[in-house]
Amino acid sequence: MNLGPGQEFDRIRAMLARIAEISGDHVSDIGDDCALLPLGSTTLAISIDNSLENVHFRTDWLDFKEIGCRAAGAALADLAAEGAKPLGLMVSLGAPPNEQGGSDPAAEIMAGVATLAHKLDARVLGGDLTRSDKYVIDVCVIGTAERPVRRSGAHEGDSLWVTGYLGGAALALDQFRAGKHMPAALRNRYACPEPRIEAGRWLAGHGASAMIDISDGLVSDAQHLAAASEVGIEIHLERIPCWEGVEATAAVASGEEFELLCTMPPTFGETSVSEFRAQTGLQLSRIGSCLRGAGGRRGGVRLLDHNAAVPLPAGYDHFAR
Amino acid sequence: MNLGPGQEFDRIRAMLARIAEISGDHVSDIGDDCALLPLGSTTLAISIDNSLENVHFRTDWLDFKEIGCRAAGAALADLAAEGAKPLGLMVSLGAPPNEQGGSDPAAEIMAGVATLAHKLDARVLGGDLTRSDKYVIDVCVIGTAERPVRRSGAHEGDSLWVTGYLGGAALALDQFRAGKHMPAALRNRYACPEPRIEAGRWLAGHGASAMIDISDGLVSDAQHLAAASEVGIEIHLERIPCWEGVEATAAVASGEEFELLCTMPPTFGETSVSEFRAQTGLQLSRIGSCLRGAGGRRGGVRLLDHNAAVPLPAGYDHFAR
Numbered sequence: 001m002n003l004g005p006g007q008e009f010d011r012i013r014a015m016l017a018r019i020a021e022i023s024g025d026h027v028s029d030i031g032d033d034c035a036l037l038p039l040g041s042t043t044l045a046i047s048i049d050n051s052l053e054n055v056h057f058r059t060d061w062l063d064f065k066e067i068g069c070r071a072a073g074a075a076l077a078d079l080a081a082e083g084a085k086p087l088g089l090m091v092s093l094g095a096p097p098n099e100q101g102g103s104d105p106a107a108e109i110m111a112g113v114a115t116l117a118h119k120l121d122a123r124v125l126g127g128d129l130t131r132s133d134k135y136v137i138d139v140c141v142i143g144t145a146e147r148p149v150r151r152s153g154a155h156e157g158d159s160l161w162v163t164g165y166l167g168g169a170a171l172a173l174d175q176f177r178a179g180k181h182m183p184a185a186l187r188n189r190y191a192c193p194e195p196r197i198e199a200g201r202w203l204a205g206h207g208a209s210a211m212i213d214i215s216d217g218l219v220s221d222a223q224h225l226a227a228a229s230e231v232g233i234e235i236h237l238e239r240i241p242c243w244e245g246v247e248a249t250a251a252v253a254s255g256e257e258f259e260l261l262c263t264m265p266p267t268f269g270e271t272s273v274s275e276f277r278a279q280t281g282l283q284l285s286r287i288g289s290c291l292r293g294a295g296g297r298r299g300g301v302r303l304l305d306h307n308a309a310v311p312l313p314a315g316y317d318h319f320a321r
Numbered sequence: 322m323n324l325g326p327g328q329e330f331d332r333i334r335a336m337l338a339r340i341a342e343i344s345g346d347h348v349s350d351i352g353d354d355c356a357l358l359p360l361g362s363t364t365l366a367i368s369i370d371n372s373l374e375n376v377h378f379r380t381d382w383l384d385f386k387e388i389g390c391r392a393a394g395a396a397l398a399d400l401a402a403e404g405a406k407p408l409g410l411m412v413s414l415g416a417p418p419n420e421q422g423g424s425d426p427a428a429e430i431m432a433g434v435a436t437l438a439h440k441l442d443a444r445v446l447g448g449d450l451t452r453s454d455k456y457v458i459d460v461c462v463i464g465t466a467e468r469p470v471r472r473s474g475a476h477e478g479d480s481l482w483v484t485g486y487l488g489g490a491a492l493a494l495d496q497f498r499a500g501k502h503m504p505a506a507l508r509n510r511y512a513c514p515e516p517r518i519e520a521g522r523w524l525a526g527h528g529a530s531a532m533i534d535i536s537d538g539l540v541s542d543a544q545h546l547a548a549a550s551e552v553g554i555e556i557h558l559e560r561i562p563c564w565e566g567v568e569a570t571a572a573v574a575s576g577e578e579f580e581l582l583c584t585m586p587p588t589f590g591e592t593s594v595s596e597f598r599a600q601t602g603l604q605l606s607r608i609g610s611c612l613r614g615a616g617g618r619r620g621g622v623r624l625l626d627h628n629a630a631v632p633l634p635a636g637y638d639h640f641a642r
Contacts, residue, residue: 011419012450014428019445022435035447037408037463040361048411048461050451088358090369092413092459095332104335111339118344126356128459129333130371138413138449140369140461142358 083204404525
């Protein structure tokens with residue numbers, strides 16, 4: 001198993017080593033979007049995603065319903081990246097006492113979770129509530145995957161694709177930081193991003209060889225995919241589908257986009273892209289290709305602007321900030 | 322659905338109401354130990370349990386491996402109470418940066434989780450790591466139950482039973498508070514309690530009508546069970562199996578014991594108890610019985626000492642402390 005760069009991954013490696021020591025079992029799935037658990041005739045896909053106040057969200061930027069929506073979205077995006085269909089989710093909520101009276105922020109957070117879950121045919125199955133100084137929302141999602149797509153299946157010669165338009169999440173974050181009002185579509189890129197469940201299932205069903213959701217930024221996530229698949233990846237900056245008003249160099253560094261980055265076999269072409277667009281209403285752009293593995297932890301991602309090499313942007317790493 | 326008393330439950334009720342509004346779906350399982358999800362020929366039992374520094378544990382009392390063990394134990398105890406067999410667990414870990422160098426507390430926490438999981442034939446499936454000021458360990462457990470046992474199935478005439486000996490967890494907590502050294506067996510009642518997975522499966526297989534794990538204290542959890550089952554419950558204080566050096570009045574209020582409280586049909590008798598003891602190595606004590614439902618949110622639990630009524634101890638409620 002390979003993991004990308006960053007202090008967070010070093011810590012995860014240390015954790016994996018300790019678990020393997022004790023259980024004699026490699027936790028091979030920890031580097032992927034979901035854990036997979038074969039059960040009867042299906043495969044369970046499971047992921048857990050924690051959202052912490054002042055790390056993942058701020059209560060002066062988002063209302064509590066948006067905070068719940070965003071937390072659920074982050075977890076469900078992992079199922080999307082596996083090509084899985086969500087069944088339901090469990091929510092662990094840490095919340096301060098509700099001293100103001102009036103509508104309880106905890107209930108509003110759950111309303112946000114339930115709204116997004118309902119939109120994607122998933123059920124809120126249960127949860128846990130504990131007292132906490134700050135808001136903490138941990139969401140565990142459970143789904144099934146007929147044909148799970150890992151990060152590790154890309155081959156030399158596969159093409160690289162991305163759904164939607166990138167850069168809106170970072171642009172919205174800038175506007176929040178500057179205290180500026182913004183249009184609803186842009187605000188929602190940050191406040192309530194919609195996981196690409198249908199797109200993920202379509203891509204899985206049409207032969208995706210590897211897939212990941214964009215949470216650390218396109219280039220960083222391409223590095224994770226390249227490292228796991230042991231391929232090199234070449235990305236063409238001029239082909240990046242950018243959110244209105246965002247430069248391609250910013251778009252490839254924008255984290256928490258929740259769009260899907262995937263590799264498709266050489267047979268996948270423009271006719272299939274039209275089908276995808278008609279089915280999902282989303283853009284699908286070919287932005288690069290997989291090369292022979294370059295080795296090394298950065299997984300050999302090259303960024304090109306009209307065939308001239310461009311330096312890679314820094315990735316998103318909670319522990320390095 | 323009925324929930325017991327306390328501010329925490331009032332908040333949960335408000336959350337359930339908001340979820341039901343949005344999804345048109347009653348989250349009937351939130352009041353139980355596990356959510357149940359029928360899948361193919363089996364039923365998934367899922368539970369999530371959050372452990373927060375300074376709420377559920379203190380780093381000056383427990384070492385990090387114990388903290389991980391305790392967090393995993395709390396989640397697995399919910400599977401035990403459902404009569405379920407664990408498959409695996411997902412762990413969301415919030416941790417401060419490891420600035421001291423040396424062995425990473427995050428890895429030690431995971432070692433504790435893995436040690437307990439391994440002992441109970443469960444796998445660490447995956448997880449999430451985020452930066453946090455304080456340690457937060459959220460564990461989601463997934464298991465299967467052939468015959469899930471809810472809190473709501475007790476009937477008038479059923480007998481009330483409890484596994485093990487009670488009061489050790491509260492006694493250990495007192496010793497920690499007083500900064501006293503204690504024997505390993507007592508320390509582990511708090512530091513690394515063992516979920517009663519095998520006992521839960523045995524009881525489920527032998528007709529348990531309702532079951533709950535003791536997390537809020539025997540009397541409080543009996544109230545939850547009584548409320549969910551719409552029965553009255555009578556508990557005989559002199560029959561409580563007490564940890565050495567603990568009075569029965571303290572034993573029935575001791576929280577986070579992780580022993581099982583269950584109701585069995587009238588046919589369940591002493592022969593079966595011997596079988597249980599031989600199979601699990603645990604005590605099983607008949608401590609009371611189910612009466613006609615007394616109604617009301619406190620679920621009509623009566624505590625008797627040699628047939629004289631005794632006042633109920635206060636329950637354990639995170640938000641009321």
